[in-house]
Amino acid sequence: MGSDTAPLSLNVPEPGCRPGDTPDFSDFEIPRAGEVGRPDVDADPDAIRDMAFSIVRVLNKEGEAVGDWAGALSVDELREGLRHMMTLRTFDARMQIAQRQGKTSFYMQHLGEEAVSCAFARALQPGDMNFPTYRQAGLLIASEYPMLTMMNQIYSNAEDPLAGRQLPIMYSSKAHGFFSISGNLGTQFVQSVGWAMASAISGDTKISTGWIGDGSTAENDFHAAMVFASTYKAPVVLNIVNNQWAISTFQGIARGGVGTFAARGHGFGIASLRVDGNDYLAVHAVAKWAAERARLGHGPTLIEHVTYRAGGHSTSDDPAAYRSKQEAAAWPLGDPIERLKQHLIKIGEWSEDRHAQAEAEILDTVISVQKEAEAVGTLTGGKAPSARDMFEGVYETMPAHLIRQRQEAGF
Amino acid sequence: MGSDTAPLSLNVPEPGCRPGDTPDFSDFEIPRAGEVGRPDVDADPDAIRDMAFSIVRVLNKEGEAVGDWAGALSVDELREGLRHMMTLRTFDARMQIAQRQGKTSFYMQHLGEEAVSCAFARALQPGDMNFPTYRQAGLLIASEYPMLTMMNQIYSNAEDPLAGRQLPIMYSSKAHGFFSISGNLGTQFVQSVGWAMASAISGDTKISTGWIGDGSTAENDFHAAMVFASTYKAPVVLNIVNNQWAISTFQGIARGGVGTFAARGHGFGIASLRVDGNDYLAVHAVAKWAAERARLGHGPTLIEHVTYRAGGHSTSDDPAAYRSKQEAAAWPLGDPIERLKQHLIKIGEWSEDRHAQAEAEILDTVISVQKEAEAVGTLTGGKAPSARDMFEGVYETMPAHLIRQRQEAGF
């Protein structure tokens, strides 16, 4: 040992595939749909440890919904779910272009991950509170938050509900159970736990949800959330959206290429499971289970949504620089919209024609809303929020020094 | 659901026993000595998950060393180990009194936890680096760091190696592989990982150890250490000293009364185990295993040392205010000095007489060193570090503003 032993070397995890390589997901273990059973909502976390190493799936390759977790949604609900996801995708595509046209400074889309937030929203009740990241706008779309308001915020125009103060897409809507997004990664995960604790302290029946990306699980706030959620058995559902990539770094840089993110719950005695994030039915079923568990006082659940970020990280980013262009297509869990569409067709409740028609209708709607928003203004033209407003809301009452500064600024 | 469900309430974990209650450790599962086997040092972390839920023990009730983990130390080494623990306990007792006499501002003792740091030290090699908390002075005692230097630091006298700048007991000795203790909880856990990464980056053969208390595992730096250690497979041994209490809060406030601290490693694919922290042989054997694992490039190990803080948290603290006075005596893993002593007697290598004689010798030595230190000075009398020195060492070279301030101060 010691001087006799070989020199050490640093292990730096590498993704399976870089630009130019051929993607290979054969190592990625995917259980069959229906394979993972549905425990009772008061299950002992220790008794369901294996769920953190498997994946809850409902839709099989044939587009059938199978197993314990199937059957929670009506056909109308499924069709609505499909519409939500299609709307989100269309909205994203339009706003992505609008950013390229200089109408806003920045945009982030959900391509490939639409099921996660759209399906989850359906498992919640009015009064519950989400603490989302920038990649859960489906929570708003699926709860009928006005698209026009979203666009006004993206354009930072005079009708922006946040008065131009905040970056595009960092939405906030208390009324829609959508906590103000900060843009700092991880910080809000622990706040969701505090909100849930507050509900418990108040003898209320509301629950909250926390959201974090795979890369951001590395942030320390992740730990704080786990410690407080487990200690106080907070009625919270903690969601990790594992879309395989942070910006240019793959999920291995956040977890060393071993274990699963869900398994992080075990050291805290938190019920932990993984779900097929591209399977609308699975996400919804799991969300419902966890929400019920929280609401009935059985404590927190940690959910790892296994999905894939099919687009760039943001409009500032070109993924071709760090990963294979073929990777998205090779992703074994498929596309969430395509899968739900096939399921509906399979059960005779949808068709290619109806789909094409829905697509056209949605595009029409989005375009007409966009025109309305642009008629108010965009970041570079039209009616803008007032400069005077920048001094408001730092405190409830403006203190003397800010009044002086506003005067100095001439507003 | 929703408004139909019962009101939620906050779960605040409570220790089994408060002042006035009768301690009851019957829920505390303790495997028999020898029950947990010794895996190969290159064991796959996933293959040894059960070790995080059991406890490695060597010494049984009869004082025999049993099982796979026994037999690593010679009789001379065991006798030396006993002497280290006795020395630490005597040293602590004298310094505790010195603080009461006003000779220093503050002291923290190791009562009941002596085995952890004394036995661990023996598993390391020169050049390795420990990142200890304030409760691992055994690492210094067992590596023959001069007691006189320790006392000079405790007294902040003119011979204090840290020039009076740092609090008592926050030792630092690069030469003895003892990183400068900061006093901020948790911060150094992740630094130990960085040090180990540096060794790997440099192609060196050195390893490092991190140390943290049960209460401090709640700190976010714990997470950072786990994330970096697992990602880069750093050659580090991460130690949690679970002595059941933080200050007035029991370990349940850091982990919600479920799971084990060791199980926190599983979500990171880190080899994780628990050890009887009051069993000198077990701590040493486990430390040796983990050190070898790290040095051979098999990555980090997380060790939970299960022990009990038999004394107050520090000289500022009276534990009778928050826990039963009987609890320490009821602690089922016994006293580490007593247990090693009985083992040595059992195998015919020690006796009550020799023990009494060793005790007296050690006390003599400590007292004479103490006199020597006090002849230099204590916090309130004798030779003190210079005030001028306070301005030194903020930077390698004193910048102009500090030279001006030193002049202004008149030194």
Next chain:
Amino acid sequence: MAQMTMIEAIREAHDVAMAADDKVVVFGEDVGFFGGVFRCTAGLQEKYGKSRCFDAPINESGIVGTAIGMAAYGLKPVIEIQFADYVYPAYDQIVSEAARLRHRSNGDFTCPLVIRMPTGGGIFGGQTHSQSPEAIFTHVSGLKVVIPSNPRDAKGLLLAAIADPDPVIFLEPKRLYNGPFDGHHDKPIESWKKHPQGNVPDGDEIVPLGKAHIQREGADVTVLAYGTMVYVAEAAAKETGVDAEVIDLRTLMPLDLDTIVESVKKTGRCVVVHEATRTSGFGGELMSLVQEACFYHLEAPMIRVTGWDTPYPHAQEWEYFPGPGRVGEALRKVMKD
């Protein structure tokens, strides 16, 4: 009115607020069963139950982070950071989240939150129990920063902080917890029990945020101080015979600039005293504000008496701490300049 220590006054403010409003919840390390390492929350758990006063895991960032979530829910968390020296792990939650929530959400969500912490030196606490980090909070838009110097103010200001709709950093000079320390560490310890400012009104009377208190009137020089330095400055004035007007700022943000400016215009001289390290300390801000507002009234350069730009030392505590000797020297010098 009752005569009490600062610890008792803080405890009473909690008690009054918790009795009046069950949205007020109190937590932090060791604050529940044990009542806090300085005992500022003793008895509250017993009286109000474990879901309104409870122990927290040792995670300052998590304490603030969960409190932000609670405040957004509609509660009024009053949390304790065991020592101000341990607030840094929570700095991100405070700066990026608590301070900005109202502004970035355009009032959709707010963060009424009080973060209490013992601050300052004078107890041989070394570098990790002695720091004065107020300046890193006054720099952050959206925070209020309060630092009482006596039991009466401690109670009234804490009640005002709890009633405030925005996040408040509440710094408690720990060396003043038990008595009005004037920096003469070798003299017998005084107690609040006989001090007029230890006489605390009953009930829920607040001391408004943003109002300074003239601790000692004087004509020759204005001394701007807060926390422990208020008593040091008073002692220095007494001992030098310089007719100093000692202003206890009480709230650093928002600052009572009117009182300061009026005084400096009267005296024409100004000394600023704080325990924190000098460079980029709050003293720099104070001197800048005074020169901006009183340039033509100043008869001599302003002087800062502060902690040195070194970590807070253990053995050299009294050479580091800005005591009455150093403040007195500054008073003499500013009168001569």
Next chain:
Amino acid sequence: MAQMTMIEAIREAHDVAMAADDKVVVFGEDVGFFGGVFRCTAGLQEKYGKSRCFDAPINESGIVGTAIGMAAYGLKPVIEIQFADYVYPAYDQIVSEAARLRHRSNGDFTCPLVIRMPTGGGIFGGQTHSQSPEAIFTHVSGLKVVIPSNPRDAKGLLLAAIADPDPVIFLEPKRLYNGPFDGHHDKPIESWKKHPQGNVPDGDEIVPLGKAHIQREGADVTVLAYGTMVYVAEAAAKETGVDAEVIDLRTLMPLDLDTIVESVKKTGRCVVVHEATRTSGFGGELMSLVQEACFYHLEAPMIRVTGWDTPYPHAQEWEYFPGPGRVGEALRKVMKD
């Protein structure tokens, strides 16, 4: 000599340092394979291997914490925080650990470490990509704080920072990465490729820490600036015709007080400009130092032109950003006072 952007200059400084000393290691979020979101470390991993330039988990505290361990081991970590707005989670490691290690261990352990981060606004980055947190570092004893304003200085100062035996906070004004922005956001973008300060010496020549640079000589008023504000101040001087002496501080800690004092004694007037929020910003410290040293030379009150005391807004960027209009107004005013 080669003409390059600030990004290229920073990359070259890394390259020179890594080639000269294999103790220099570089890591941070996205800095390895991809070369950083601003591309400041592009090519380094390929050239020096994955154990000398690598991607880090998204954990700023862990990045700094591990770097401290590496520095204590004997390496020279040069780490990137993706935006200065994200440094707060690491503040505890920086303040309580990196800054104090040498002092508290009496030199037994040291922490030679460079923490780079893009700072400042002007890119429509909103509140989380625009902040200027320099003051919270200048307040911390044991840290050095550097902020270059052009490619030449960026390379030389970064080499000096890497050679320094103590922790250095290295703030890179992101709006200057590609060209010398003077605040006229509606004018065409300029490039470093034609600017004299974009002409960068080859090799390992350093620009010493602690030395300011007189960017523009002038007789009437001293303007203290750093980062992007250097070019804004230059523009304001040109546009107003006020004969301002613009000093680019380059290093805030340690500060080149001599150069400042000499200039103010000459001009008798002083304007301080920074992007950061005003209250407790570094401008307060600068004004205090100037009044302490130059009281009897000052002919008019000093003026601060700064970011307002609000979070950094998105849509109102150009009303927030201290542009040449606001600086020019201050120049005119200080000349009239």
